[in-house]
Amino acid sequence: MQLHNMLKFKMGWASATGPEVGTVLSSRIRLARNLSDYPFPNHAEPKELKELMEVSFEALRKSKHISRGAHLKLEDLDHTDRRFLMERHLISHQLMTENKSRGVTIGEKEILSVMINEEDHLRLQGISPGLSLKETWERVEALEDDLGKKLRYAFDPKLGYLTACPTNVGTGLRASCLVHLPALTLTGQINRVLEGLSRLSLVARGLYGEGTQVMGDFFQISNATSLGHKEQEFIDNLEKVVQTLIQREKETQKNLAEGPQRIKTEDMVYRSLGILTHARSISFEEAMQHFSYIRMGLSLGWEMPATLEDLNELQILAQPAHIQMVAQKELQPSERDLLRATLFRRRLKK
Amino acid sequence: MQLHNMLKFKMGWASATGPEVGTVLSSRIRLARNLSDYPFPNHAEPKELKELMEVSFEALRKSKHISRGAHLKLEDLDHTDRRFLMERHLISHQLMTENKSRGVTIGEKEILSVMINEEDHLRLQGISPGLSLKETWERVEALEDDLGKKLRYAFDPKLGYLTACPTNVGTGLRASCLVHLPALTLTGQINRVLEGLSRLSLVARGLYGEGTQVMGDFFQISNATSLGHKEQEFIDNLEKVVQTLIQREKETQKNLAEGPQRIKTEDMVYRSLGILTHARSISFEEAMQHFSYIRMGLSLGWEMPATLEDLNELQILAQPAHIQMVAQKELQPSERDLLRATLFRRRLKK
Numbered sequence: 001m002q003l004h005n006m007l008k009f010k011m012g013w014a015s016a017t018g019p020e021v022g023t024v025l026s027s028r029i030r031l032a033r034n035l036s037d038y039p040f041p042n043h044a045e046p047k048e049l050k051e052l053m054e055v056s057f058e059a060l061r062k063s064k065h066i067s068r069g070a071h072l073k074l075e076d077l078d079h080t081d082r083r084f085l086m087e088r089h090l091i092s093h094q095l096m097t098e099n100k101s102r103g104v105t106i107g108e109k110e111i112l113s114v115m116i117n118e119e120d121h122l123r124l125q126g127i128s129p130g131l132s133l134k135e136t137w138e139r140v141e142a143l144e145d146d147l148g149k150k151l152r153y154a155f156d157p158k159l160g161y162l163t164a165c166p167t168n169v170g171t172g173l174r175a176s177c178l179v180h181l182p183a184l185t186l187t188g189q190i191n192r193v194l195e196g197l198s199r200l201s202l203v204a205r206g207l208y209g210e211g212t213q214v215m216g217d218f219f220q221i222s223n224a225t226s227l228g229h230k231e232q233e234f235i236d237n238l239e240k241v242v243q244t245l246i247q248r249e250k251e252t253q254k255n256l257a258e259g260p261q262r263i264k265t266e267d268m269v270y271r272s273l274g275i276l277t278h279a280r281s282i283s284f285e286e287a288m289q290h291f292s293y294i295r296m297g298l299s300l301g302w303e304m305p306a307t308l309e310d311l312n313e314l315q316i317l318a319q320p321a322h323i324q325m326v327a328q329k330e331l332q333p334s335e336r337d338l339l340r341a342t343l344f345r346r347r348l349k350k
Numbered sequence: 351m352q353l354h355n356m357l358k359f360k361m362g363w364a365s366a367t368g369p370e371v372g373t374v375l376s377s378r379i380r381l382a383r384n385l386s387d388y389p390f391p392n393h394a395e396p397k398e399l400k401e402l403m404e405v406s407f408e409a410l411r412k413s414k415h416i417s418r419g420a421h422l423k424l425e426d427l428d429h430t431d432r433r434f435l436m437e438r439h440l441i442s443h444q445l446m447t448e449n450k451s452r453g454v455t456i457g458e459k460e461i462l463s464v465m466i467n468e469e470d471h472l473r474l475q476g477i478s479p480g481l482s483l484k485e486t487w488e489r490v491e492a493l494e495d496d497l498g499k500k501l502r503y504a505f506d507p508k509l510g511y512l513t514a515c516p517t518n519v520g521t522g523l524r525a526s527c528l529v530h531l532p533a534l535t536l537t538g539q540i541n542r543v544l545e546g547l548s549r550l551s552l553v554a555r556g557l558y559g560e561g562t563q564v565m566g567d568f569f570q571i572s573n574a575t576s577l578g579h580k581e582q583e584f585i586d587n588l589e590k591v592v593q594t595l596i597q598r599e600k601e602t603q604k605n606l607a608e609g610p611q612r613i614k615t616e617d618m619v620y621r622s623l624g625i626l627t628h629a630r631s632i633s634f635e636e637a638m639q640h641f642s643y644i645r646m647g648l649s650l651g652w653e654m655p656a657t658l659e660d661l662n663e664l665q666i667l668a669q670p671a672h673i674q675m676v677a678q679k680e681l682q683p684s685e686r687d688l689l690r691a692t693l694f695r696r697r698l699k700k
Contacts, residue, residue: 263688267630278624280617338613 003081004325007317011088011127012109014316016309018130022299023246025178025218025312027133028089029140029235032120032163032172032226033147036154040164041117049101049117056116057103059150065143066107066114074099080330083321086208089127092118093208112143119164120172122147131242133175133235141231160227170227175235177242178207182217182296183252184245193245194219200241201225207288216288216315221245250299257300269297273304276344281337287318287344305348314347353431354675357667361438361477362459364666366659368480372649373596375528375568375662377483378439379490379585382470382513382522382576383497386504390514391467399451399467406466407453409500415493416457416464424449430680433671436558439477442468443558462493469514470522472497481592483525483585491581510577520577525585527592528557532567532646533602534595543595544569550591551575557638566638566665571595600649607650619647623654626694631687637668637694655698664697 013026038044038052057071074082074095082099085091090113095102103116115123124147126140154162160170168174184190194204205220206212221242223234256265272290276282291311298304298311306314316322323336323343331339363376388394388402407421424432424445432449435441440463445452453466465473474497476490504512510520518524534540544554555570556562571592573584606615622640626632641661648654648661656664666672673686673693681689 263631263684267632267691270628270630271625274624274626274628275621276624278620278627280620281613282617334613341617 001078001080001325001328001330003077003084004328006084006088007322007325010109010313011316012111013089013127013129014309014312015129016307016312018128018132020246021130021308022295023180023249024131024242025180026089026127026129027131027136028174028176028178028222029126029133029136030174030176031122031124031140031144032161032168032174033122033124033144034154034162034164035121036152038121041119041121042164044117046101052121053101053103053116055151056114056122057105059147060105060114062150063143063146065139065146066105066112069105069107069112071105072103074102074104080321080324084325087316087319087321089208090125091115092123093210093212094118112139114143120168122151131177131239131246133177133239137175137231137235163226167224168226170225171229171231171234173226173231173234174222175238176205176209176220176222177238178218178220179242179245179249180216180218180292180295181245181249182292183256184249185217186256187252189248189252190219193248197221197241198224200237202238202241213285215285216292218288218292253296253300265296266302269293269302273297273348277305277348278345279341281334282341282344283337284318284320284340287340288315291315310347314344317343351428351430351675351678351680353427353434354678356434356438357672357675360459360663361666362461363439363477363479364659364662365479366657366662368478368482370596371480371658372645373530373599374481374592375530376439376477376479377481377486378524378526378528378572379476379483379486380524380526381472381474381490381494382511382518382524383472383474383494384504384512384514385471386502388471391469391471392514394467396451402471403451403453403466405501406464406472407455409497410455410464412500413493413496415489415496416455416462419455419457419462421455422453424452424454430671430674434675437666437669437671439558440475441465442473443560443562444468462489464493470518472501481527481589481596483527483589487525487581487585513576517574518576520575521579521581521584523576523581523584524572525588526555526559526570526572527588528568528570529592529595529599530566530568530642530645531595531599532642533606534599535567536606537602539598539602540569543598547571547591548574550587552588552591563635565635566642568638568642603646603650615646616652619643619652623647623698627655627698628695629691631684632691632694633687634668634670634690637690638665641665660697664694667693 038048060066082096086096090106091104095118101117105114113125124140124144126136128136156162161172163169163172184193197204201224202221203224206214207218209220272293276290298308318340320336323339324331327339388398410416432446436446440456441454445468451467455464463475474490474494476486478486506512511522513519513522534543547554551574552571553574556564557568559570622643626640648658668690670686673689674681677689
């Protein structure tokens with residue numbers, strides 16, 4: 001457990017500034033790239049993987065876009081450190097277990113980062129707070145351009161960028177927004193919303209991306225394919241749909257806060273606050289649901305003992321590996337639940 | 351709705367002083383008496399009931415033991431007033447609906463009271479805080495003696511005092527304690543405890559006596575029959591059993607507050623506090639359950655923003671008719687839930 005210093009640094013995307021930050025926690029752009037001189041990671045020999053990691057780190061060290069970054073070999077880190085990186089959305093769930101000759105470079109404020117030897121050789125990522133896909137895209141594109149001068153990307157004139165999985169071939173782009181939809185969930189409208197996404201070539205995933213659980217009414221919405229359109233078109237499509245979701249969520253919240261529904265909604269929101277400020281033991285999943293309602297209260301302009309930024313920070317710290325980083329030791333699940341509850345009581349005082 | 355002035359006066363039994371007041375909310379002695387010159391109420395003509403009420407009120411007005419009392423004809427009161435009296439344990443559930451020529455006399459601090467034309471002509475009642483059966487018995491006995499000089503009780507040398515229901519024949523006595531058993535309930539031991547009571551010639555009832563629901567882990571324990579023993583023997587038997595219950599409840603509370611159980615118990619108690627201090631709408635029954643855990647917290651010496659007396663007062667005010675008395679108007683159930691939650695938030699501030 002060596003990464004606890006990272007707790008001191010705020011993540012750029014948690015700052016709760018930016019357009020539509022009440023509904024869109026963060027916007028993320030990911031580009032998949034592979035180097036033409038090596039087989040894809042799942043076909044590469046250990047020696048090749050190692051060499052690829054060294055070559056990539058070298059290029060990253062020289063790039064002005066991520067120059068002051070941390071360059072971490074995952075095999076040097078223990079399980080809690082790796083989970084900690086996953087909870088910060090810096091590495092994928094897959095890299096938590098598969099860590100030999102895998103690496104990650106993390107730029108300032110964690111706005112830009114690059115995974116090495118995940119499914120593809122390189123996964124460039126940018127995350128920003130709120131609905132800010134365009135500026136995030138520009139940052140990632142600049143990094144990609146710069147790295148392209150130092151490394152040779154596998155590129156086919158007809159197909160575009162080549163990737164390990166066919167769904168990423170072409171642009172190698174995944175644009176996503178982490179959107180908070182408590183009112184659509186409460187009223188059951190969310191099911192039709194999610195069904196509708198596939199017709200728009202989009203998919204919804206859980207809090208930590210592919211194959212993870214939805215918690216706290218947070219949905220990661222992203223493009224389903226990367227081929228056949230320009231990057232900007234995928235981004236525009238996602239942005240347009242997210243704008244519509246924001247609109248529907250806000251209207252539904254307004255309905256829940258009016259007329260006969262008002263008391264029921266207030267009651268739910270403030271009971272959640274009561275539990276978070278009084279519980280002596282609480283799981284991450286339960287806490288996320290209460291935070292969800294408190295966020296909705298804030299979004300409705302109701303009085304709360306915390307700002308959106310406070311909630312972002314608490315939500316991040318409440319995660320299992322983060323809680324252990326706070327304690328600076330490994331903890332049993334029941335010990336984590338205890339420390340988590342203590343943290344909330346301390347931080348949510350009026 | 352004319353009794354709201356009674357809200358200003360504290361009930362003697364709610365003062366939270368007296369032996370074992372942490373477990374025993376109140377001790378109650380009831381004596382059933384009938385006048386020899388009249389048929390039992392359910393066989394009496396309307397004229398006879400009316401006459402009996404007048405005769406009884408006259409005797410009660412002259413008794414020094416209850417001289418400064420209020421003498422209320424139930425037919426002069428509306429439904430909310432009658433429910434209000436029921437919630438204060440001054441009239442029975444039955445008298446809420448059957449009110450023609452029914453009356454109640456209420457003495458100072460509501461320690462002594464007499465129902466007229468319930469199942470029996472007279473039901474003399476004494477209530478005191480804590481485990482205080484003997485002094486309560488002495489007070490009721492003094493009143494009974496005094497009234498006996500003014501009215502002729504139906505008495506049979508062989509059977510004792512005659513009553514409408516055979517279970518009350520003999521002494522006409524019911525001694526009861528309202529005991530709070532949250533730990534025995536939580537651990538499931540309560541079922542065996544309740545089963546055991548019948549072998550000791552005792553019964554357990556709900557919050558408002560016969561045929562009412564158990565709420566907030568409060569059980570009314572009383573003698574099952576009134577024949578074959580002296581009053582003092584019934585009282586001693588009840589007191590002995592209640593002492594045992596107190597002992598078992600305290601031991602069980604202590605176990606719940608030690609070792610691995612501690613956090614779970616603390617968590618439950620403080621979540622209840624969180625809900626009572628934050629809810630915007632709450633039913634009486636739900637509130638009673640949360641109060642139950644807060645009482646247990648107090649009994650374990652844990653920090654709470656309220657004393658036992660505060661809780662007694664809030665529990666009384668939280669009842670449906672009391673809440674309407676506070677508002678000084680009839681309220682729909684949902685309006686009551688709202689006002690109840692507001693009351694708790696105001697009163698349970700640190």
